[in-house]
Amino acid sequence: MKTAILVFPGTNREHDMAAAVRSVSGKDPMMVWHAETEIPQADLIILPGGFSYGDYLRSGAIAARSPIVADLLEKAKQGVRILGVCNGFQILTETGILPGALMRNAGLTFICKETKLRIERDDTIFTSSYKKGQVMRCPVAHHDGNFFADDDTLKMLEDDGRVLFRYCDAAGQATPEANINGSRNNIAGIMNARGTILGMMPHPENLIEDLHGGLDGRGLFESLLEKVA
Amino acid sequence: MKARVTVTLKTGVLDPQGKAIEGALGALGFDGIGSVRQGKVIDIELNDADKTAAEAKLADMCEKLLANTVIENYHIDIL
Amino acid sequence: MKARVTVTLKTGVLDPQGKAIEGALGALGFDGIGSVRQGKVIDIELNDADKTAAEAKLADMCEKLLANTVIENYHIDIL
Amino acid sequence: MSKNEPQITPELIAAHGLKPEEYNHILELIGREPTFTEFGIFSAMWNEHCSYKSSKKWLRTLPTKGPRVLQGPGENAGVVDIDDGQAVVFKMESHNHPSYIEPYQGAATGVGGILRDVFTMGARPIAAMNSLRFGVPEHERTRHVVSGVVAGVGGYGNSFGVPTVGGEVNFHASYNGNCLVNAFAAGLADSDKIFLSEAKGVGMPVVYLGAKTGRDGVGGATMASAEFDDDSEEKRPTVQVGDPFSEKRLMEATLELMKTGAVIAIQDMGAAGLTCSAVEMGAKGNLGIDLDLDKVPNREENMTPYEMMLSESQERMLMVLHPEKREAAEAVFRKWELDFAECGMTTDTLRFRIFHQGEMVADLPIKELGDEAPEYDRPWVETPKAAKLDNATVEAPKDLLESLVAMVGCKNLSSRRWVWEQYDTMIQGNTKQRPGGDAGVIRVDGGTKGLAFTVDVTPRYCKADPFEGGKQAVAEAWRNLNAVGAEPLATTDNLNFGNPEKPEIMGQFVGCIKGVGAACEALDMPIVSGNVSLYNETSGEAILPTPAIGAVGLLPDVMVSVGNGFVAEGDAILLVGGHGSEMGQSSYLSELCGREEGAPPPVDLAVEKKHGTFVREAIRAGEINAAHDISDGGLGVAVAEMAIRTGLGCTIELPSKDTHIAFYAEDQARYLITCDKDGVEALIAKAKAAGVPLEQIGSVAGEKLTVAGQGSVDVSKLATAHESWFPAYMAQ
Ligand SMILES: Nc1ncnc2c1ncn2[C@@H]1O[C@H](COP(=O)(O)OP(=O)(O)O)[C@@H](O)[C@H]1O
Numbered sequence A: 001m002k003t004a005i006l007v008f009p010g011t012n013r014e015h016d017m018a019a020a021v022r023s024v025s026g027k028d029p030m031m032v033w034h035a036e037t038e039i040p041q042a043d044l045i046i047l048p049g050g051f052s053y054g055d056y057l058r059s060g061a062i063a064a065r066s067p068i069v070a071d072l073l074e075k076a077k078q079g080v081r082i083l084g085v086c087n088g089f090q091i092l093t094e095t096g097i098l099p100g101a102l103m104r105n106a107g108l109t110f111i112c113k114e115t116k117l118r119i120e121r122d123d124t125i126f127t128s129s130y131k132k133g134q135v136m137r138c139p140v141a142h143h144d145g146n147f148f149a150d151d152d153t154l155k156m157l158e159d160d161g162r163v164l165f166r167y168c169d170a171a172g173q174a175t176p177e178a179n180i181n182g183s184r185n186n187i188a189g190i191m192n193a194r195g196t197i198l199g200m201m202p203h204p205e206n207l208i209e210d211l212h213g214g215l216d217g218r219g220l221f222e223s224l225l226e227k228v229a
Numbered sequence B, C: 001m002k003a004r005v006t007v008t009l010k011t012g013v014l015d016p017q018g019k020a021i022e023g024a025l026g027a028l029g030f031d032g033i034g035s036v037r038q039g040k041v042i043d044i045e046l047n048d049a050d051k052t053a054a055e056a057k058l059a060d061m062c063e064k065l066l067a068n069t070v071i072e073n074y075h076i077d078i079l
Numbered sequence D: 001m002s003k004n005e006p007q008i009t010p011e012l013i014a015a016h017g018l019k020p021e022e023y024n025h026i027l028e029l030i031g032r033e034p035t036f037t038e039f040g041i042f043s044a045m046w047n048e049h050c051s052y053k054s055s056k057k058w059l060r061t062l063p064t065k066g067p068r069v070l071q072g073p074g075e076n077a078g079v080v081d082i083d084d085g086q087a088v089v090f091k092m093e094s095h096n097h098p099s100y101i102e103p104y105q106g107a108a109t110g111v112g113g114i115l116r117d118v119f120t121m122g123a124r125p126i127a128a129m130n131s132l133r134f135g136v137p138e139h140e141r142t143r144h145v146v147s148g149v150v151a152g153v154g155g156y157g158n159s160f161g162v163p164t165v166g167g168e169v170n171f172h173a174s175y176n177g178n179c180l181v182n183a184f185a186a187g188l189a190d191s192d193k194i195f196l197s198e199a200k201g202v203g204m205p206v207v208y209l210g211a212k213t214g215r216d217g218v219g220g221a222t223m224a225s226a227e228f229d230d231d232s233e234e235k236r237p238t239v240q241v242g243d244p245f246s247e248k249r250l251m252e253a254t255l256e257l258m259k260t261g262a263v264i265a266i267q268d269m270g271a272a273g274l275t276c277s278a279v280e281m282g283a284k285g286n287l288g289i290d291l292d293l294d295k296v297p298n299r300e301e302n303m304t305p306y307e308m309m310l311s312e313s314q315e316r317m318l319m320v321l322h323p324e325k326r327e328a329a330e331a332v333f334r335k336w337e338l339d340f341a342e343c344g345m346t347t348d349t350l351r352f353r354i355f356h357q358g359e360m361v362a363d364l365p366i367k368e369l370g371d372e373a374p375e376y377d378r379p380w381v382e383t384p385k386a387a388k389l390d391n392a393t394v395e396a397p398k399d400l401l402e403s404l405v406a407m408v409g410c411k412n413l414s415s416r417r418w419v420w421e422q423y424d425t426m427i428q429g430n431t432k433q434r435p436g437g438d439a440g441v442i443r444v445d446g447g448t449k450g451l452a453f454t455v456d457v458t459p460r461y462c463k464a465d466p467f468e469g470g471k472q473a474v475a476e477a478w479r480n481l482n483a484v485g486a487e488p489l490a491t492t493d494n495l496n497f498g499n500p501e502k503p504e505i506m507g508q509f510v511g512c513i514k515g516v517g518a519a520c521e522a523l524d525m526p527i528v529s530g531n532v533s534l535y536n537e538t539s540g541e542a543i544l545p546t547p548a549i550g551a552v553g554l555l556p557d558v559m560v561s562v563g564n565g566f567v568a569e570g571d572a573i574l575l576v577g578g579h580g581s582e583m584g585q586s587s588y589l590s591e592l593c594g595r596e597e598g599a600p601p602p603v604d605l606a607v608e609k610k611h612g613t614f615v616r617e618a619i620r621a622g623e624i625n626a627a628h629d630i631s632d633g634g635l636g637v638a639v640a641e642m643a644i645r646t647g648l649g650c651t652i653e654l655p656s657k658d659t660h661i662a663f664y665a666e667d668q669a670r671y672l673i674t675c676d677k678d679g680v681e682a683l684i685a686k687a688k689a690a691g692v693p694l695e696q697i698g699s700v701a702g703e704k705l706t707v708a709g710q711g712s713v714d715v716s717k718l719a720t721a722h723e724s725w726f727p728a729y730m731a732q
């Protein structure tokens, strides 16, 4: 099982992500610099969080035009598993690999706190360690996490069961109060039609050991690393 | 040559910043304000001489980078 | 009445966003690009009828909220 | 010399913050009239900020040495040994004035500056804190300043990628026209790979790295001189804009470069950027420096030598490099898309010489620029001692529990969640205790050790009694570290005061320093770095004396620590240090009675040490489940906070006479701790043996906070009051 983590100038959660991969799989991921033109052969490609290019212009916009992205698009087409977290999700939408856009949080401020997510499906390579309907704890840390898609796209995402995570309250209700950033339909994470690519705003990699006060994030890595192994 | 690219949100796309400004203006006592929408301007200096060529180039820049056409429109002015 | 407020950085104020865009355009192969500066536009609907009054009101809004006059200039257009 | 340079007039001298006698000293030193560039260089080197001319004499009295101190004050940051060949590198710095003018950028660049100080030493930043003081909520500018400063601190730190693990926020009328923004950063380094600013070797290249130079910050000193520049004011922005993206790359490039062995000396460009950094590197190494300004990467056109030497553009570094590694060094910087320009050389002349367009525009003795800077023994008067408050004048509240709701929901004691949720508190994946605890705790990456961080000061106390207040700031930091099980190691200070030319203000400064020094000495927490910010006044009104103390502690095992919330039903609640009676300058008095009166609680450092050590050892022995120091708001607020943290209630018993005094007194050296009810006896016996007063005052139970004989209140009601103030205020 090989994992590649893409690093752009301004990426800053690559170490958190590498630690999560290492902790769950026991193997070190490869770190791939954005200026490379090819991603080494990997079973899983991760786009970690951060502020690539300062998030200037739009979050993820400039990174999405990096040299490495041509190969990312190719690998996506081939069906290589891809996980984009936070800035990684923003980059995936900016490249068009995933639909929609991540806009400024409705409250306008950066938000770093623990949230609750409802697992919408447990039959995907990303969520098989969880149970459908389960409420997981998961931290967020972002300024632009307000998921937007037009009505048609939104309907398509919902109809096709491509929403995997939704912000919810302790009882699992996707209420407006639980919707920390104003995302449409409380969406926190979506996948592509083939079910090989996931983009999500929250940071499961920051809740994977006792030090963090919980292990809820591990399930995502366990699902993935087991499925792609 | 100087150009100004104006990028605005498409109708129907929610605009948290515009909404916040709207609210803040109201709180400051400004009344009679309808909707507020926020966009970007990007001022670019080009050393092209030909206006049409420059416009084409700018449109290309917008499509490739400056605007996210999923949510934004753009408009080009050569100044 | 519709108005557009354009807010730009004063000359000499560092514009990291503009610089990053400049770099990205270069990396995308666009050449002949001088400086790039980024600003904001704020589109406001007003139900004033009088243009002069509206302009004064908008200037007041800029001073109080829309522009950070320590580092930004603003410009008002009634559309 | 250039003809269109302005005449150095008395007005220009004053506008540059120099006194006529200081200017005369310059004339004597160089034996001629300085060029305008030279004049600018002197003004930068000799201003209060760079020269510490009012404070130096007193700073020397602080204890700065200890077995763990690898580097004390004098470098970009202090360095403290944390065993296993590792060191923690930290410092605190103010950005008060810029943050009042332009809150977002002022605060952002303040954070940028302190992060740069840390990685300049070769350390990767691992934690940040911020100590903020604002005017009263009712003041027209306060909300704007709060929102801008908090967004700016977050905007920079979040993007850079360092977790913010603690801080403080206070409101007081004395900060109405003068907010305080003190930023702390700590980094991790190998203790044998610390980089310093002392240049070595003649003929070594001096290299400029990072972002380009603009006119940022140049206008400040010279705005008053109209003849200086006939362009519009717009050309001279005095506000620096931060670029965390550049800084992040600058850090990665700098740390990468250090690994190549190319770096002989390094100095970041902070205030008076190129001037201070070059002079410092040369003077420390007993070397001269030649700079060729034509090589300096400029962002703007037609910059004058004066402007380049005084620019405060951010995200820049100056280094002296090994010539044979120059190319490797350049490659690193190019990779990170940063400027790299060889712009000078070390010499054996001991002169600081600046060249511009073929002309020598400055030629100054480099040592004297620093060494001959004025140093003042400013007159000071001791602050008259406030009389001890007569507790008979402190009325009991109508309902003790209702008053507690008001206390935990007031501007200065309410939750700061609105603030710290805008900061990334968990990036790097090592955060054990986020803000909200007594101290922030992080794991030292890759191991089991932990580091704890806190920043504290109670300015009201300092005003009433600078000496006791200074001691108390250190004592509170000490308590916060012990309360999470950390052994306090060392401190950094940020001394914020008014105009030192006023003997009363200077008296506050001297008193606080003496207090801080005494406490650091007694508690073995040497000061390894710091910053002084004077002239914090508006229209003659000074801020409260505010010597903020940042402190760092060590945990051998990061998992052997406790939080400050109740853990389990039935746990016993014990009071360390006995019941109190000190109401002078207390929060109860100021927040609920509107009185800032009396003497502050005295600090007995020996007792402080004994109690803190007891709590720390009990945590390490696994004997207690939670700990919280008693500070602002006394026992009452401390117990409420412990309940609010986890939603568990409690019943406590207090002395029946003057219950409100026992509830709100702010006597020092006290903690609340909880333990299994079976553990009480052993713990009390142990405390007795150690000479530490320890008594059980209640138990964790239910969902209400009950004070026997006084009634009870729902913890949820306390929590709502506690969490509501800030968001409600900011939403207005
Ligand atoms: N500006 C801030 N940034 C981050 N954390 C903060 C800030 N202000 C307060 N906090 C956190 O809120 C909690 C309460 O603050 P405070 O009452 O000052 O703590 P203490 O009394 O223990 O020193 C602490 O955990 C502190 O670190």
Ligand SMILES: [Mg+2]
Binding pocket: D437, D438, D439, D480, D628, D629, D631
């Ligand atoms: Mg505390």
